[in-house]
Amino acid sequence: MTVHIGAEKGQIAETVLMPGDPRRAQWAAETFLKDAELVNEVRGMLAYTGTWNGHRVTIHGSGMGMPSLSIYANELITQYGAKTLIRIGSCGAMQSHVKIRDVIIAMTATSISTPSRGIFREINFAPCADWSLLRAAVETAEAKGIAPHVGGIYSSDVFYDERPDLSDIMTRHGILGVEMEAAELYNLAARHGVRGLAVLTVSDHLQTKEALPADERERSFGEMVEIALGAAFA
Numbered sequence: 700m701t702v703h704i705g706a707e708k709g710q711i712a713e714t715v716l717m718p719g720d721p722r723r724a725q726w727a728a729e730t731f732l733k734d735a736e737l738v739n740e741v742r743g744m745l746a747y748t749g750t751w752n753g754h755r756v757t758i759h760g761s762g763m764g765m766p767s768l769s770i771y772a773n774e775l776i777t778q779y780g781a782k783t784l785i786r787i788g789s790c791g792a793m794q795s796h797v798k799i800r801d802v803i804i805a806m807t808a809t810s811i812s813t814p815s816r817g818i819f820r821e822i823n824f825a826p827c828a829d830w831s832l833l834r835a836a837v838e839t840a841e842a843k844g845i846a847p848h849v850g851g852i853y854s855s856d857v858f859y860d861e862r863p864d865l866s867d868i869m870t871r872h873g874i875l876g877v878e879m880e881a882a883e884l885y886n887l888a889a890r891h892g893v894r895g896l897a898v899l900t901v902s903d904h905l906q907t908k909e910a911l912p913a914d915e916r917e918r919s920f921g922e923m924v925e926i927a928l929g930a931a932f933a
């Protein structure tokens with residue numbers, strides 16, 4: 700057990716999928732894993748370990764925002780030996796050619812700040828995805844008939860942003876979408892020498908103000924789980 704994870708050593712797989720929402724972790728485990736077992740429920744942050752095509756996998760909620768993800772990813776890596784961590788989540792589109800339901804695979808993640816700011820200080824570290832995972836995720840998506848957008852995203856500290864000029868700057872620099880976790884996952888993966896990736900579905904559009912209807916969120920979430928699993932074990 701760690702401060703925030705109730706699992707015993709050995710109950711967490713080397714491959715961990717991390718949705719923001721713990722209930723999504725439960726849904727994904729029940730839908731995609733065989734013999735899924737609940738391994739954490741401290742603070743309601745559900746995690747399940749089971750197998751997919753014979754491979755052991757843990758699906759562990761990250762919570763919303765980089766400070767929350769940082770707690771779980773740190774403990775999963777340093778206390779439980781996680782080696783591959785893939786965020787599966789939603790994002791807001793920042794480009795007109797990126798549409799609702801599209802899949803974005805984040806090559807890199809820009810931020811204003813992250814929980815690693817105190818370590819990097821004057822350094823503008825460039826958090827980037829693991830190449831082998833990124834390539835395998837693109838190939839897995841394409842094999843399923845999905846053409847993902849691959850490029851930079853913005854990991855914001857706020858959902859309710861009072862600075863529309865920031866979104867504008869991101870859009871003008873080709874940033875595909877905004878979410879709140881990936882940059883710190885990539886920082887931690889780099890620091891600990893493990894593999895990190897974020898696979899995202901566009902749930903809302905910052906320019907058109909469209910939003911994915913609730914009943915479609917499950918289907919698009921399922922596609923991300925399949926892309927992440929395919930990439931992890933390619």
Ligand code: HPA
Nearest residue numbers: 789790791858877878879
């Ligand atoms: N902003 C930040 N995070 C998000 C958004 C957004 O518009 N949509 C989904 N996650």
